[in-house]
Amino acid sequence: MIRPLAVTLLLLAVPVQAQTGTPAPLADTQLPDPRQEAQAKALMETLRCVVCQGQSIADSDATMAGDMRALVRTRIAEGQKPAAIRQWLIDRYGRYISYDPPLDAATWPLWIAPALLLVLGGWIARGSFRRSRGR
Known part of the structure; x- marks a missing residue:
């Protein structure tokens, strides 16, 4: 009787374990340059999280959204323009990612x-x- 209970608990724990992950380094850390951080935040508000329903990557707690926030911040810190980053993400994930489709x-x-x-x-x-x- 204990074995079926243990198996059930293990099966229920698998989805929880799949959601845990180490957040990317810049997922929740602001950029030192306030102008760059403002650009990053503005861009993140216009990008949809690919694993969440109706949340931007700025609002989502999903690991994937954290990775995307880190990617946006890293590329902006490297000097890339928000429009180029947005286009790269649209090319990679499709128009669904954009809250403002062309x-x-x-x-x-x-x-x-x-x-x-x-x-x-x-x-x-x-x-x-x-x-x-x-x-």
Whole structure:
């Protein structure tokens, strides 16, 4: 009876063990240059964590997000521009990583949809007001 309990506890511990990891050196350490740190933070706020749902790498506690924060800080400390780092990450992980996808053939519906919904809402509201005034 003790063996099934031990096996169950071991199986439950595997996912917990998989999440633990040593954070990258610059994951949670600010850069000494305040201007560079501001650039790094601004960039990190616009990049989505690839293992979290809806969190930026600046907000996520995932090990992968820590590695990405360290990568951003390291590259900015080396003098790379935030736009170049962002493009490198998009090339590596795809457009999903960006909270601000570029306007192109694949993303234009995302940019146009809010305007279309606003126009549709105005058209429905106008029709509703006309009917209520006509009574």
